Amino acid sequence: MPDPVDNSPALWAEALNWPKPDGNKYDRGHAVVLGGPVASTGAARLSARAALRGGAGLVSIACDPSALMVYAVACEAVMTKPVKDAETFAELISDPRITGVLMGPAAGVTDRTRTLVLAALQAGKSCVLDADALSVFEGAPDTLFEAITAPTILTPHEGEFVRLFGKVTHREADAVAAARKSGAVVVLKGRDTVIAAPDGRVVINKNASEWLATAGSGDVLAGLCVSLLAQGMPAFEAACAAGWMHAEAAYLFGPGLIAEDLPDQLPRVWQGLSLGHNGFNVHG
Ligand SMILES: NC(=O)C1=CN([C@@H]2O[C@H](COP(=O)(O)OP(=O)(O)OC[C@H]3O[C@@H](n4cnc5c(N)ncnc54)[C@H](O)[C@@H]3O)[C@@H](O)[C@H]2O)[C@@H](O)CC1
Numbered sequence: 001m002p003d004p005v006d007n008s009p010a011l012w013a014e015a016l017n018w019p020k021p022d023g024n025k026y027d028r029g030h031a032v033v034l035g036g037p038v039a040s041t042g043a044a045r046l047s048a049r050a051a052l053r054g055g056a057g058l059v060s061i062a063c064d065p066s067a068l069m070v071y072a073v074a075c076e077a078v079m080t081k082p083v084k085d086a087e088t089f090a091e092l093i094s095d096p097r098i099t100g101v102l103m104g105p106a107a108g109v110t111d112r113t114r115t116l117v118l119a120a121l122q123a124g125k126s127c128v129l130d131a132d133a134l135s136v137f138e139g140a141p142d143t144l145f146e147a148i149t150a151p152t153i154l155t156p157h158e159g160e161f162v163r164l165f166g167k168v169t170h171r172e173a174d175a176v177a178a179a180r181k182s183g184a185v186v187v188l189k190g191r192d193t194v195i196a197a198p199d200g201r202v203v204i205n206k207n208a209s210e211w212l213a214t215a216g217s218g219d220v221l222a223g224l225c226v227s228l229l230a231q232g233m234p235a236f237e238a239a240c241a242a243g244w245m246h247a248e249a250a251y252l253f254g255p256g257l258i259a260e261d262l263p264d265q266l267p268r269v270w271q272g273l274s275l276g277h278n279g280f281n282v283h284g
């Protein structure tokens with residue numbers, strides 16, 4: 001295994017998709033977030049807001065028709081799309097302008113989640129899988145790995161990692177082995193988040209604040225990942241950039257952080273990164 005590298009903008013800043021003077025929103029991708037059922041809509045809303053703040057040109061939440069009204073009244077710039085079953089989901093994401101799909105946050109460990117995840121992977125879409133979209137493959141992880149052919153990012157916390165890959169003994173080596181096995185970029189979250197690619201590259205994110213250990217902060221990270229992926233960044237660079245920007249947003253907010261605070265710190269993160277494209281605002 002190559003020595004892990006500390007995450008910093010030098011690794012991925014060149015791959016960011018800055019808005020162009022003559023650009024339009026479709027130049028920066030359309031991310032779709034799969035929303036959970038009517039009593040569990042917060043996680044997908046956090047992800048979707050982070051995806052917009054992360055720079056995606058358009059973001060939609062796709063949800064069961066029974067939950068649509070909740071999302072519709074709670075969202076403004078984020079759009080909503082009804083998705084009854086795998087067929088309607090496949091039809092929605094067959095639009096080539098949809099360039100990234102996030103599934104998992106509060107989606108439910110259900111047959112529906114498993115079926116929709118497989119439908120998106122089989123459609124060859126760039127995907128981010130988090131939370132329940134990982135847990136639902138406990139006991140049958142090869143079904144998931146065999147379906148991964150397009151650029152994909154998996155964002156497990158340690159509990160979710162164990163369900164797919166077995167126990168963690170050495171975080172860096174285990175994340176690299178998991179990336180090789182799954183064919184996806186693996187973001188093993190924690191105090192020092194490890195980001196590993198199937199080709200063996202491995203980066204450690206060290207600028208995180210312990211205030212990130214709060215409900216929903218991983219949903220924001222997943223939203224940032226799909227945002228950057230949908231904007232056309234390669235999966236490894238998108239995951240590294242998302243991890244760094246997420247931690248930087250927490251640093252800029254400071255103590256007392258809750259997940260809702262993170263997306264609205266992202267403009268300050270972008271401002272720091274734009275200090276030049278030459279003088280990066282690196283902390284920690
Ligand atoms: N606002 C919301 O609607 C939120 C919804 N959430 C959803 O709640 C559901 C359950 O998510 P959980 O994250 O509680 O996961 P799970 O309930 O799937 O797993 C948690 C279990 O894993 C173990 N574990 C081991 N290492 C861990 C680590 N580093 N971090 C967390 N747990 C670890 C814990 O001991 C715990 O027993 C998911 O659908 C998730 O998306 C959460 O994301 C929180 C916010």
Ligand SMILES: Nc1ncnc2c1ncn2[C@@H]1O[C@H](COP(=O)(O)OP(=O)(O)O)[C@@H](O)[C@H]1O
Pocket residue numbers: 131157189190191192193208209210211212213214215216217218219220221
């Ligand atoms: N002690 C810690 N220090 C720094 N960052 C942490 C710590 N604990 C968790 N995090 C970060 O907080 C986020 C938590 O994500 P996750 O466990 O998925 O929570 P949730 O499911 O509630 O969104 C991850 O980005 C993780 O790296």
